[in-house]
Amino acid sequence: MKQPSLASSGLDRRRFLLRGIAAGAALLPMPARATALGSAGRRLSFVNLHTDETLTALYWANGSYQPNAVKDINYLLRDFRTGDVHAIDLRLLDLLHTLQHRARSKSPFQVISGYRSPATNAKLAALSDGVARHSYHVKGMAIDIALADRALPELHQAALSLRAGGVGFYPKPGFVHVDVGPVRTW
Numbered sequence: 676m677k678q679p680s681l682a683s684s685g686l687d688r689r690r691f692l693l694r695g696i697a698a699g700a701a702l703l704p705m706p707a708r709a710t711a712l713g714s715a716g717r718r719l720s721f722v723n724l725h726t727d728e729t730l731t732a733l734y735w736a737n738g739s740y741q742p743n744a745v746k747d748i749n750y751l752l753r754d755f756r757t758g759d760v761h762a763i764d765l766r767l768l769d770l771l772h773t774l775q776h777r778a779r780s781k782s783p784f785q786v787i788s789g790y791r792s793p794a795t796n797a798k799l800a801a802l803s804d805g806v807a808r809h810s811y812h813v814k815g816m817a818i819d820i821a822l823a824d825r826a827l828p829e830l831h832q833a834a835l836s837l838r839a840g841g842v843g844f845y846p847k848p849g850f851v852h853v854d855v856g857p858v859r860t861w
């Protein structure tokens with residue numbers, strides 16, 4: 676019976692298109708090939724609060740990570756202070772993808788901090804006690820995030836429930852730290 680799968684792929688494609696429209700014209704245009712892949716993939720959306728850059732990237736599709744999309748993500752998550760770009764751990768992208776679903780959020784991830792060069796991390800560590808624990812930022816294995824459609828404690832609880840790595844709660848600056856290091860919380 677081919678009928679059901681055809682019908683469902685048509686539906687998925689409509690959903691995909693609707694999502695694209697709902698995401699708004701402010702987002703960067705998706706690569707042409709992405710539209711042909713329908714919903715059989717993993718997509719992440721970001722807004723970098725320091726640079727105002729936005730990105731929606733289908734970073735995994737047809738059974739593999741998509742190098743161009745991953746490259747776009749790496750660039751958006753660069754050290755905005757120095758301009759240094761570093762590969763972001765692919766497990767962190769999957770963690771974010773899972774976290775988005777767990778939090779039942781439809782908002783892009785607001786990025787407070789992604790990759791940090793050693794120079795930037797040292798500078799920040801000298802200013803704040805909390806920064807030393809963020810060393811996974813230097814390895815491209817950590818990100819500080821918030822979601823516009825979820826309260827911070829909700830995002831925090833969703834992150835804790837994954838038991839997938841480090842989770843830090845920073846209510847005052849207003850973000851949750853997640854990383855793909857060992858499971859630990861603070």
Ligand SMILES: [Zn+2]
Binds near residue numbers: 809
């Ligand atoms: Zn952090």
